[in-house]
Amino acid sequence: MSGKRILVVDDEKIVNLDIQATLKRLGYIIAGDAVSGPEAIDKSAAARPDLILMDIKLQGEMDGIEAANIIIKKYDIPIVFPLPFLMKRLLAGQSFPVLSVIC
Template sequence: MDILIAEGEYKTVSDLKTILERLGIKVVAVVSSGEEAIQKAGDLSLDLILININLKGKMNGVEAANKIADLYKIPIIFLAVFIKNCLIKSLQLPEDAIVLSKPLRQEKLEYCISRVFSDN
């Protein structure tokens, strides 16, 4: 499985890489902006994207994810610091959005990945 990480925090990227490597999942690229995420989604053959809701740049993670979903149909897991149902609605995430809250734990990430692929 090939994954793109779109995240601006070094510690989060490092933690994700460690967990994914332990699970035998390959991180093929890491980007820190929505624009870069869209570009890489088009350039690479990806199975999954992990994207921070609050990416820096002209386009946040939600906007980038919506564009990626429209163009490439790649499954996405959103990363966020704080999750509540009202927050998900205010960000205009899809109803079936899968959101992984920080701090990251291997069990939570495994669960989110299994949900993505059990729905397809």
């Protein structure tokens, strides 16, 4: 088990849950999940994850890019914006080299 803690930020609950399940199966620890920018910022402060997987389109007025800028400036936590084809690979349980490099 890698022991790396990941915060999952995606406003589509089914996608969020699928990502969490896959990450757990791969040995990662889920530090939490969020569906909006402000929630992602709050949970980043509280959980201090090793990495954040963040969607660009989130609930509310703040998008993932704006939330990421705040999180990086305040907490210096690396953030990955997965591309759709990488998300499909992740959900299918295939390797996700970006995680291997960053973690």
